[in-house]
Amino acid sequence: MSSAIPKKVTEYRVAKELFSRGQDILLDPRSQQMKNCYMHGTTTVFEHCVSVAKYSLLMAYYLERKFKIKVDRDSLIRGALLHDYFLYDWHDKTIPGHNIHGFTHPGTACRNADRDFGLNKVEKDIISKHMFPLTIVPPRYRESVLVTIADKWCALCETFKVDVSSYIIFRVNRSIEFANARSQQEAIPAEQTA
Ligand SMILES: [Fe+2]
Numbered sequence: 001m002s003s004a005i006p007k008k009v010t011e012y013r014v015a016k017e018l019f020s021r022g023q024d025i026l027l028d029p030r031s032q033q034m035k036n037c038y039m040h041g042t043t044t045v046f047e048h049c050v051s052v053a054k055y056s057l058l059m060a061y062y063l064e065r066k067f068k069i070k071v072d073r074d075s076l077i078r079g080a081l082l083h084d085y086f087l088y089d090w091h092d093k094t095i096p097g098h099n100i101h102g103f104t105h106p107g108t109a110c111r112n113a114d115r116d117f118g119l120n121k122v123e124k125d126i127i128s129k130h131m132f133p134l135t136i137v138p139p140r141y142r143e144s145v146l147v148t149i150a151d152k153w154c155a156l157c158e159t160f161k162v163d164v165s166s167y168i169i170f171r172v173n174r175s176i177e178f179a180n181a182r183s184q185q186e187a188i189p190a191e192q193t194a
């Protein structure tokens, strides 16, 4: 897709770019498992990741427009969408090591995401360093820094129940539903001619 920054940044435009760059992840049933795990309060991990991707992208627009600093928006969005792909309920006290989840889940998420989607070095850095400064190794790339900041902001909003992302989550879910319905329709004639 075009790397041009929209003149007027709207939630609709952000949702469109987010879906376009992250659709291989968003349309994969494995990423939908994040809808069954909760992050802070009633926010699912999936909703949290979409929200983090949105704020990461907004900061990327600002950096590119204001300071002409180039951001790899494909890696940024993919890394943000998968940064908490740890796939377990961290509130479950019976899970071994749940009390050190804050330290261990970036590594777990990175391994899971690389296994299921294949990651480049920027995406690996984004996921494995997103808990900095809790985990002591700092982010290496600007994309990782953006996701680290967006993650803190979204966690704060979710903890205090401030709704900052329901529209973009709605749009992304709609795009997933439309894409799935379209692929099912396309599959019907193929089955009929088989
Ligand atoms: Fe996390």
Ligand SMILES: [Fe+2]
Pocket: 048, 052, 083, 084, 151
């Ligand atoms: Fe997170």
